[in-house]
Amino acid sequence: MNLAITDVRLTPILVADPPLLNRQGLHQPYTPRLIVEVVTADGVTGVGETYGDATYLELAAPFAERLKGCRVSDLNGLFTVADQVAVDASRVENAVDVGGLRGVQTADKLRLSVVSGFEVACLDALGKALGLPVHALLGGKLRDSVAYSAYLFYKWAAHPDGVPAGKDDWGAALDPAGVVEQARRFTERYGFTSFKLKGGVFPPDEEIAAIKALAEAFPGHPLRLDPNGAWSVETSVKVARELGDVLEYLEDPALGTPAMAEVAERTGVPLATNMCVTTFAEIPEAFTKGAVQVVLSDHHYWGGLRNTQQLAAVCRTFGVGVSMHSNTHLGISLAAMTHVAATVPNLHHACDSHYPWQSEDVLTERLAFDGGRVAVSDAPGLGVELDRERLAALHRRWLDDDGALRDRDDAAAMRVADPQWVTPALPRW
Ligand SMILES: O=C([O-])C(=O)C[C@H](O)[C@@H](O)C(=O)[O-]
């Protein structure tokens, strides 16, 4: 068996995205992703997926060049290769990232986000070569399916007039009744039993009312609210007090570990994060201060599936829960998330996934949610197959774009409808 990588293909694509609202603004009608393929000397192809904005592409290309000749089993070596690729310092902020929703942005985190796409592609190829599913390469599954939660968004019915965009049939959700209606559709279509509302869009009282309406419509179901750090400590404490008895957890109510620690100290509501703990370096301060009770891992920016397992082990050591964060992603990443989630013993919360919002995919067959769960595939590798025609079509869209959509920019999308819009200063409320 020759596991040497002889070819690497990088295909940037633009994927349709509905008009979802968050505290930055509005999702653009198309969002960038990068599809990674590694091909071994034996002709086995593995696929991976990661962020597709320009900064990631700039790093992925030289990384891919260096990978030729390495073996798909050299997973630890991927980090060594990544360290050899220089990151242009002007491309990272060393502060909260430009998208503003995923915590600090550093050169290392950028590297890890690129590595993750390649790690998944290598695991897929290795699994196919050995006839083993990815979860077996990660030590074996502990469950046959993984629970996901319905990811509710405040939403417009359509993208702003004049913006070329696909259509969706979800309708608008701009008040408690609209949110409950969206949640009902999620349960009808996918069987989800827990719900997360993306907050930070409307004043907290309106979002409190939406959660209360959900609690009334779905009594006893786990509920979460995530304003992406839009609130002050005082506001966070007030919301936690109002919603304490219905929330499973409150996600990133305030920005940064010190603020989260203060909120945690003053309320009994567990706090989750995908913003103040997004790297191993951020763990000691957050865990010793008791700032978070659940870390939402994202294998993209934590550096892959095996780093996600390591994160879960650290969380277990400190008695901190673990679950998964999600951004706009396709079926390759959902398959990867499902494989790793199946191997994590201390996964006690349903994971986030944007996948239901993505009407387009690059797979021959979409992954299905049944009772809110995704079955863990036992087929070799990830258990997914690329649809090359779909991939080519979405790549064509990327090629045809004049550059406006090649970097995700939710504030720019909002400015089309509201020219005065600027990313709100934090805390907003
Ligand atoms: O905090 C989170 O869960 C996210 O940031 C997830 C996504 O980025 C979501 O907020 C979005 O895409 O608008």
Ligand SMILES: [Mg+2]
């Ligand atoms: Mg979040």
